[in-house]
Amino acid sequence: MLASRISRISAGVACLVASLAGATLSSASADGETGSGTPTYQEFEASTYVDVDGAYVVNGDEVVSTKADLRKFFSSMVGPFGNHDRDTHDADLVVNRVSGRDDKWSASQALNLTYCVSTRFGTRHANVVSAMNAGAALWESASTKVNFVYVPAQNGSCTTRNTSVLFSVEPVNTSQYIARAFFPSTAKSQRNVLIDDSIWSSGSWEPGDILAHELGHALGFRHEHTRPEAGTCFEDNNWRALTPYDSASIMHYPQCNGSSSDLEFQASDAAGLRALYGS
Numbered sequence: 001m002l003a004s005r006i007s008r009i010s011a012g013v014a015c016l017v018a019s020l021a022g023a024t025l026s027s028a029s030a031d032g033e034t035g036s037g038t039p040t041y042q043e044f045e046a047s048t049y050v051d052v053d054g055a056y057v058v059n060g061d062e063v064v065s066t067k068a069d070l071r072k073f074f075s076s077m078v079g080p081f082g083n084h085d086r087d088t089h090d091a092d093l094v095v096n097r098v099s100g101r102d103d104k105w106s107a108s109q110a111l112n113l114t115y116c117v118s119t120r121f122g123t124r125h126a127n128v129v130s131a132m133n134a135g136a137a138l139w140e141s142a143s144t145k146v147n148f149v150y151v152p153a154q155n156g157s158c159t160t161r162n163t164s165v166l167f168s169v170e171p172v173n174t175s176q177y178i179a180r181a182f183f184p185s186t187a188k189s190q191r192n193v194l195i196d197d198s199i200w201s202s203g204s205w206e207p208g209d210i211l212a213h214e215l216g217h218a219l220g221f222r223h224e225h226t227r228p229e230a231g232t233c234f235e236d237n238n239w240r241a242l243t244p245y246d247s248a249s250i251m252h253y254p255q256c257n258g259s260s261s262d263l264e265f266q267a268s269d270a271a272g273l274r275a276l277y278g279s
């Protein structure tokens with residue numbers, strides 16, 4: 001699904017694409033440039049996957065909430081200089097930027113990142129709870145300033161409408177991605193982690209690591225492979241480097257010239273977290 005040039009442009013938001021084993025990105029990975037035929041906005045919108053609750057999914061596993069925001073996203077990718085508008089960043093985990101500011105939680109919120117896990121996971125519920133716990137623990141072990149808090153009391157009404165938690169973890173049935181997440185700037189109405197059943201059969205990618213990648217987005221981190229050093233899978237320039245480039249970062253898709261095939265959490269990921277939130 002990421003094979004076409006247009007969908008490559010849309011491949012920049014916050015989920016893990018379901019192409020790990022098949023490496024369907026390879027045909028799209030020759031470069032990160034738009035080339036001669038930049039799509040029109042209409043073509044781009046038509047080619048962008050619309051998720052269960054109406055959100056547009058871009059960059060593989062990230063959400064854009066409204067049509068107006070999708071248009072802004074498109075403009076930030078292709079105009080006025082298109083994807084050729086690439087800065088040379090010689091430094092380094094990268095944080096999402098919105099209107100020129102880091103997209104991160106306040107210090108007090110970062111210590112209380114509450115979530116529920118929907119009972120709609122059924123027989124997989126305990127597995128999801130455990131994988132979320134494992135993913136959260138990787139980030140938490142890197143800094144005392146970040147703390148995810150599981151709130152089982154909200155599991156029975158675990159949707160984006162539940163205001164007792166910061167975000168919800170819910171099942172989805174899609175072939176578009178394994179899981180997708182959100183950024184701190186995402187509206188509450190789209191602030192969920194959606195998990196497809198394929199997470200349980202993702203080869204060398206362990207569920208806990210996949211969810212750690214998603215929680216990385218939830219903390220504000222972009223895909224590491226949007227950096228020019230990756231040489232492929234470029235998304236956009238709306239980010240700021242926090243550490244030196246690491247092709248093995250948990251935020252780097254292995255199929256985008258990554259150097260790690262198993263999506264493990266790296267020392268550079270821990271360093272990036274501390275650079276953004278403190279140690």
Ligand SMILES: [Zn+2]
Pocket residue numbers: 013014015016060061062213214217223
């Ligand atoms: Zn992602």
